[in-house]
């Protein structure tokens with residue numbers, strides 16, 4: 372059966388010629404509806420009669436949400452731009468359209484792209500205006516030789532409910548990595564209300580991640596704009612502050628967050644993301660594939676990250692929560708293998724040697740090895756909170772700072788500093 376396709380290229384001078392050529396020749400494509408605008412296209416997609424949409428970059432009110440809705444409705448998307456219009460191609464890609472062709476491509480090529488989009492064959496991303504071509508002009512930092520250009524690493528800092536210390540670890544790792552010479556972006560993506568700005572003594576009216584997500588949805592976010600939205604806390608540390616109010620979570624749509632991470636990889640060698648705890652999916656909402664999901668931003672970050680840290684507390688209640696959270700994560704994202712970092716380790720809440728006992732418990736109940744231990748160090752964290760500064764600034768020689776420095780070196784792939792950092796268990 373021929374592929375049923377919607378077009379939304381109204382107004383483009385080449386529209387009727389293209390639609391005619393697609394329909395006429397034997398390309399295995401039938402245009403089932405010529406949509407006049409985005410609303411028309413979304414309504415058509417909801418009917419379930421089409422498998423793909425061909426749209427032009429000039430389509431008014433086209434944004435990331437519309438593309439997400441099409442994809443959620445099971446409609447694959449192919450974009451067309453005026454030949455040579457690399458800006459429009461880049462914009463479409465940001466909106467989540469991975470296949471973009473020049474409008475003068477012949478009908479056979481467009482039909483092939485539509486079919487590939489439906490079957491999910493990997494897009495080459497190089498048809499028109501590959502955004503990576505623009506990198507040197509933007510003065511993006513040099514990448515180390517061991518990873519491809521524009522692919523900074525992303526570390527997600529996640530963990531169960533109960534404030535195990537995600538923010539403390541995220542801020543500490545980002546600050547220490549920057550001090551070790553790695554250009555770093557600290558991104559607050561906690562959809563239950565971000566506190567990184569407050570912890571670092573920054574004004575929380577800063578536009579931050581919500582503005583970056585807005586620009587991503589509008590298709591206008593690039594490396595330079597992302598850099599402008601972030602605070603330059605030190606020469607190598609940038610901070611993109613979080614949602615000032617927890618009820619603004621719908622602003623962090625998964626597709627927008629994915630685009631922000633993409634640009635973050637181009638901006639910095641290392642991006643450290645402070646994530647919310649929850650990855651559960653609302654069962655009622657899961658029937659409505661286009662409804663916004665609060666935890667979609669978190670799952671997107673965990674899915675895209677190169678490394679996911681699961682920060683655990685070190686007492687029996689916290690460990691139990693970690694075991695449950697790891698179980699949930701396995702259900703929602705089976706391919707993600709988090710590295711467990713046990714924080715607030717101290718003698719008292721567990722009998723005997725705490726590291727040994729905790730490692731044994733997590734191995735028995737979660738089948739997980741512990742990647743590192745961070746000591747309880749209230750004196751240091753209180754000093755940092757009181758001053759709105761990092762541990763390196765106010766508690767340079769504290770045990771927690773030393774351990775975080777070691778963890779940061781490991782995550783950033785740079786030589787560990789002279790003093791030993793987070794202790795590893797084999």
Ligand SMILES: Nc1ncnc2c1ncn2[C@@H]1O[C@H](COP(=O)(O)OP(=O)(O)OP(=O)(O)O)[C@@H](O)[C@H]1O
Pocket residue numbers: 530532533534535536537538539540561648714715716745746747748749750752753756771
């Ligand atoms: N290793 C540590 N030693 C002592 N106190 C710590 C340690 N790690 C974190 N804390 C303190 O525990 C509290 C909670 O930490 P943090 O805000 O980092 O947790 P969180 O997991 O981000 O919590 P939330 O769920 O609120 O996002 C803070 O007061 C912090 O200073």
Ligand SMILES: [Mg+2]
Pocket residue numbers: 537538539561566645
């Ligand atoms: Mg936090």
